[in-house]
Amino acid sequence: MTSSGNADRSPEPPTDLPARPSIAVVIPVLDEEDAIGRVVAGIPRELVEDVVVVDGGSRDRTAEVARAAGARVVVERRPGYGRACASGAAATTADVIVFLDGDGSDDSSETPRVVAPLLRGEADLVLGARARIRSGALPIYARAGNLLAAAIISIAWRQRVSDLPSFKAIGRRHLASLGMTEATYGWTVELIVKAARRRLRIREVPLVYSPRIGGVSKVSGNLRASAKAAVAILRVLARHGLGADRAGTGVDLLAAPTNQPTKGD
Ligand SMILES: Nc1nc2c(ncn2[C@@H]2O[C@H](COP(=O)(O)OP(=O)(O)OP(=O)(O)O)[C@@H](O)[C@H]2O)c(=O)[nH]1
Numbered sequence: 001m002t003s004s005g006n007a008d009r010s011p012e013p014p015t016d017l018p019a020r021p022s023i024a025v026v027i028p029v030l031d032e033e034d035a036i037g038r039v040v041a042g043i044p045r046e047l048v049e050d051v052v053v054v055d056g057g058s059r060d061r062t063a064e065v066a067r068a069a070g071a072r073v074v075v076e077r078r079p080g081y082g083r084a085c086a087s088g089a090a091a092t093t094a095d096v097i098v099f100l101d102g103d104g105s106d107d108s109s110e111t112p113r114v115v116a117p118l119l120r121g122e123a124d125l126v127l128g129a130r131a132r133i134r135s136g137a138l139p140i141y142a143r144a145g146n147l148l149a150a151a152i153i154s155i156a157w158r159q160r161v162s163d164l165p166s167f168k169a170i171g172r173r174h175l176a177s178l179g180m181t182e183a184t185y186g187w188t189v190e191l192i193v194k195a196a197r198r199r200l201r202i203r204e205v206p207l208v209y210s211p212r213i214g215g216v217s218k219v220s221g222n223l224r225a226s227a228k229a230a231v232a233i234l235r236v237l238a239r240h241g242l243g244a245d246r247a248g249t250g251v252d253l254l255a256a257p258t259n260q261p262t263k264g265d
């Protein structure tokens with residue numbers, strides 16, 4: 001850590017980020033044509049230089065709408081939310097990577113608040129905790145599962161976490177060092193558990209979470225998919241939380257080659 005002798009109130013520069021880090025937003029999408037335009041348009045481009053929409057092979061106009069709104073579209077046909085996040089992260093060289101959903105539940109205009117603790121050097125992983133959940137945005141069983149997993153993480157690793165949110169930000173070097181392996185909805189819990197185990201500084205920013213703008217729910221609106229996601233979360237908690245730090249024992253999703261074509265180019 002450098003000592004500047006500068007006695008003003010600006011904090012030490014963050015250890016894994018340059019003084020003026022570049023920022024990318026990665027948005028996994030599958031058939032989100034109703035929402036993706038507004039999600040992309042809401043991102044403040046004076047702050048975010050790269051908006052990467054990771055299209056899982058949408059059969060609607062998601063890719064065209066995203067591109068028209070100013071995003072770069074990367075195609076990742078292998079299924080899974082985690083796989084899409086990893087491929088999006090691997091497709092950008094930005095120093096800070098923000099993840100948010102493309103269905104309109106996350107308010108993309110809140111990106112500055114989510115990255116602020118990283119830019120101030122106060123955090124390594126910022127979670128956009130869903131402090132206010134609007135009616136119809138998240139069924140009660142999904143909330144309960146999230147709360148349970150967050151409580152387990154808080155107790156086991158003594159890092160206060162209240163949610164496993166879709167909206168989050170991390171430095172790319174930290175992300176790459178975690179050895180992320182969960183290709184589906186276990187991605188977020190793996191990220192948080194590994195960050196907590198490594199003693200990365202986790203901070204929460206309270207956010208509002210809204211019902212998806214349109215399209216079809218892939219997880220929370222479907223009891224069977226939610227049950228599968230809940231099992232995946234518990235499995236991931238056990239796999240990455242118990243015993244030795246197992247990072248690197250699975251296939252590192254960020255290390256995998258991802259020379260994906262840019263759709264429509
Ligand atoms: N590229 C890609 N994106 C996906 C995949 N599965 C989900 N997504 C996107 O990931 C984001 C989160 O998925 P959602 O379906 O919103 O899941 P959820 O928020 O738990 O539940 P609902 O909003 O109720 O559907 C959305 O933008 C989806 O379109 C996938 O396999 N590939």
Ligand SMILES: [Mg+2]
Nearest residue numbers: 101103105212
């Ligand atoms: Mg959603």
